[in-house]
Amino acid sequence: MYNETVMDHFEHPRNQGAIEDADGEGEVGNAQCGDIMKIYLKVEDDTIADVRFQTFGCGAAIASSSMATELIRGKTVEEAWDLTNKAVVEALAGLPPQKVHCSLLAEEAIHAAINDYRVKQGLEPWEETGGHREGHEH
Amino acid sequence: MYNETVMDHFEHPRNQGAIEDADGEGEVGNAQCGDIMKIYLKVEDDTIADVRFQTFGCGAAIASSSMATELIRGKTVEEAWDLTNKAVVEALAGLPPQKVHCSLLAEEAIHAAINDYRVKQGLEPWEETGGHREGHEH
Amino acid sequence: MDHAATTATRPEVAAAMVPYMTGHFGNPSSLYDLARVSREAVAAAREQVAAAIGAEPKQIYFTSGGTESDNWALKGVAFARKAKGNHIITSAVEHHAISHTCVWLEKQGFSVTYLPVDRYGMVDPAAVEAAITPETILVSVMMANNEIGTIMPVAEIGAVARKHGVLFHTDAVQAVGHIPIDVRAQNIDLLSLSGHKFRGPKGTGALYIGPGVRLDPLMHGGAQERGRRAGTENVPGIVGMGMALELATAEMEENTRRITALRDRLTAGLLSIPETYLNGHPERRLPNNVNVVFAYIEGESILLMLNRRGIAASTGSACSTTSLEPSHVLMACGLPHEVVHGSLRLTLGEQTTEADVDYVISAVMEIVQRLRDMSPLTPA
Amino acid sequence: MDHAATTATRPEVAAAMVPYMTGHFGNPSSLYDLARVSREAVAAAREQVAAAIGAEPKQIYFTSGGTESDNWALKGVAFARKAKGNHIITSAVEHHAISHTCVWLEKQGFSVTYLPVDRYGMVDPAAVEAAITPETILVSVMMANNEIGTIMPVAEIGAVARKHGVLFHTDAVQAVGHIPIDVRAQNIDLLSLSGHKFRGPKGTGALYIGPGVRLDPLMHGGAQERGRRAGTENVPGIVGMGMALELATAEMEENTRRITALRDRLTAGLLSIPETYLNGHPERRLPNNVNVVFAYIEGESILLMLNRRGIAASTGSACSTTSLEPSHVLMACGLPHEVVHGSLRLTLGEQTTEADVDYVISAVMEIVQRLRDMSPLTPA
Ligand SMILES: Cc1ncc(COP(=O)(O)O)c(C=O)c1O
Ligand SMILES: Cc1ncc(COP(=O)(O)O)c(C=O)c1O
Ligand code: FES
Numbered sequence A, B: 001m002y003n004e005t006v007m008d009h010f011e012h013p014r015n016q017g018a019i020e021d022a023d024g025e026g027e028v029g030n031a032q033c034g035d036i037m038k039i040y041l042k043v044e045d046d047t048i049a050d051v052r053f054q055t056f057g058c059g060a061a062i063a064s065s066s067m068a069t070e071l072i073r074g075k076t077v078e079e080a081w082d083l084t085n086k087a088v089v090e091a092l093a094g095l096p097p098q099k100v101h102c103s104l105l106a107e108e109a110i111h112a113a114i115n116d117y118r119v120k121q122g123l124e125p126w127e128e129t130g131g132h133r134e135g136h137e138h
Numbered sequence C, D: 001m002d003h004a005a006t007t008a009t010r011p012e013v014a015a016a017m018v019p020y021m022t023g024h025f026g027n028p029s030s031l032y033d034l035a036r037v038s039r040e041a042v043a044a045a046r047e048q049v050a051a052a053i054g055a056e057p058k059q060i061y062f063t064s065g066g067t068e069s070d071n072w073a074l075k076g077v078a079f080a081r082k083a084k085g086n087h088i089i090t091s092a093v094e095h096h097a098i099s100h101t102c103v104w105l106e107k108q109g110f111s112v113t114y115l116p117v118d119r120y121g122m123v124d125p126a127a128v129e130a131a132i133t134p135e136t137i138l139v140s141v142m143m144a145n146n147e148i149g150t151i152m153p154v155a156e157i158g159a160v161a162r163k164h165g166v167l168f169h170t171d172a173v174q175a176v177g178h179i180p181i182d183v184r185a186q187n188i189d190l191l192s193l194s195g196h197k198f199r200g201p202k203g204t205g206a207l208y209i210g211p212g213v214r215l216d217p218l219m220h221g222g223a224q225e226r227g228r229r230a231g232t233e234n235v236p237g238i239v240g241m242g243m244a245l246e247l248a249t250a251e252m253e254e255n256t257r258r259i260t261a262l263r264d265r266l267t268a269g270l271l272s273i274p275e276t277y278l279n280g281h282p283e284r285r286l287p288n289n290v291n292v293v294f295a296y297i298e299g300e301s302i303l304l305m306l307n308r309r310g311i312a313a314s315t316g317s318a319c320s321t322t323s324l325e326p327s328h329v330l331m332a333c334g335l336p337h338e339v340v341h342g343s344l345r346l347t348l349g350e351q352t353t354e355a356d357v358d359y360v361i362s363a364v365m366e367i368v369q370r371l372r373d374m375s376p377l378t379p380a
């Protein structure tokens, strides 16, 4: 059902775990299936210096978490915010149609963690619907 | 579907054919399936001296004709009249349920032939529902 | 000589099915791989079936046989479209899987038109058009008749249905694997087929469902067959049907040539018997079908005598059925009751030889003579 | 470890089926004898199936599987008795072959009561009685649940139905061949079974129809199965199912003893993992069924990891289904959504060994640990 890239990230998840003194934390739940994902960020010089995830969910959710954290590590916070679930799915070389929604969880958890970081920095949280970002894929 | 006695009478029918100068002839049709049976009788001293049949019908109809003619040969006309389809079925060691009606054709054709004989002799035809006979089986 | 009723499964097809029954693939404990192997085998069979009728694999739904496909197509469309209308058009010569389903649908409040046929068993596309009302939701006319072999003008009927926005189903159980089919070119929305009619396994079939066609499931339950046909997939059966149909399609041209020649030899031989007539269309008929009628005699007794000589056959005589109804197909062609009685259907298979045909001809000649001698109807 | 989903066909059963596919019996040209051999084989299979459930052969009707039997029983009775009433009673934990059929029947104007179950998944016979109205025509409650293995008080429910003149159907797909059944003693009017659940072939099943029970056909068409189920008989499948069921019945006592011991070993091993709980009834359950729930983790990921270790299993997690609905069975037992997520069903087969069980226990322990480490829900 899943391709090899997905199975690889599922079986050998990158960046799994928690960060004790995270600069930003975001937890989101999936209304469709009830799954939960949590993202921890360490930010240095406006750059994602470290990122970890915890996921309660299916293989696609775990693989998406792993891939999404890989994709934002070392990126600026703004670049990380611009990561779409579509890009995660593409990096995973595709997900079954009924599993595309699981990747949305990763995008949302990253957004929640970034806004948590911004609020802690005394900044305005960003709006979820920025005009400059690519469309979502559900 | 048919037992061996039936198949034997079907394949080697006894008394098949016509009698040119028959004393009685009877032809009946089967309302249920559209089949036709014809019986020819030669009567001597109130006894069935010869009997022949012609049948347009299924295996059961042909076997019943063969068996019925065997059963009445040498009998008195009254005994022949009393032959029921039930007796024919029993002599054949049974017929499939949906084929029992075919044996009725033989009983009816014999009755028609006997009454034809009686009328030719200037006698009253017998009534179909005599009280002294066993019940039919349909 | 009764290959239209059923055919034996090809030995190579049966052999190919066995591993899918017992699940012996490589490492038997690797169930993950086992499931993948089954899934891929079913996908391959879907492609084989699709290719045989010019469809796409995703338009093929596996069923338990022609009967289920027919019941599903009719009941599925009827219940799904009943808000749109309640009228169904079919023909007077359909297989009972269609006609009995229609009678049942009439009891559920649908109205059904049974179109007459000409003496060859053909439905007139113009009659279909004339029968269409604003209430009509479905036309179902078979591709080839199982008794008399007549091939219907399916493409024309499909064009009429499409023109009026009505769905068109065809029961192609006798046609698939025997004559070329193209669901697109023939304007077919739904098509039924059955595995054991082309040397595939019994208990297998498929329904082709064209793009945009909505129908209720007949089998409600699990999400198999993309949620449209529930029930654990008969993987070995599906594999066997796919393989048998691929082989039948590959061999069709060659087989048709050979079997048509045998059919014509058989027909000519039988028609040399006096007062014998051909049923069905003289040209537009299945390559394997011969249906003749012998005056003055009855079918069941012909069959019994043929059986004793090792020849299986079929008849339209009332006496051969439990209901004592004569063939509705031959009656619809306008044959009188007593003529229907004397009908004989012989259908050839891939293994039939010229010697078989000649043996059948001589056996039938002898049998017809014997039964005519016994019949009160035969003129002296 | 997923033998409730399907079992491989016994090799001796598959071997016995092949001759009925390819039609090689003695003299192959003697078609008369061939038909007789098939007829006798089907009759023998009917006796085998009847004997396994305490029925008479003439009460057994062959179908294409459990799904068809369920659909037939429900739709057949509903349409045949709709003049009498339009109310059906079933349970909240039925297989989708029942529940989805009920939902469809509701669309056709029938009214359906879905009875709740207790935490073990049991229906209370008193609740059945309380739900019966003068409109009630049918009660359908499964014999044993496919997810949690709970065995229902079928005899008592049947007695209630009979007392009120209502027909009683039971989906015994998971029970037949695994636990003793007696349709008479258990007051059953209709019973569904499926061949591939007891090492018979896929695509085979049967419906038991008790004396005096009227129902419409689901498959209209030819006069097969005494006019109640049309479609060319799947002779090899029927033969295989009969043989497999006879063997399963003969070996049942011995197998039950052995498999129950393995089940208990597996259950104890899994329950030794902290925060792990048993689903279903602790005693009244199928001998082969283990269903546990692990807090904090999700089922599809457990399955994927098990699969990589060569172990097939099943879960009630929403994530494992295309509809993203969690198991309706576990929800009906009162488990909260997030707990249902972590459920795992393991079902043992005849070939399962103690070593297999121990391997599964250690694999599950490791997997649960890995996934709990990954979960945001696990307490620190
Ligand atoms: C034209 C036609 N339709 C439907 C069927 C039914 O197919 P099956 O018996 O495989 O269900 C048959 C075969 O008997 C047939 O000839
Ligand atoms: C309880 C129950 N009923 C019905 C079915 C459907 O059986 P089949 O898939 O053989 O049609 C199953 C099996 O999946 C089952 O477990
Ligand atoms: S004579 Fe017609 S059924 Fe026997």
Ligand code: FES
Residues within 6 Å of the ligand: A030, A033, A034, A035, A056, A057, A058, A059, A060, A061, A099, A102, D318, D319, D320
């Ligand atoms: S997380 Fe639930 S389906 Fe993927």
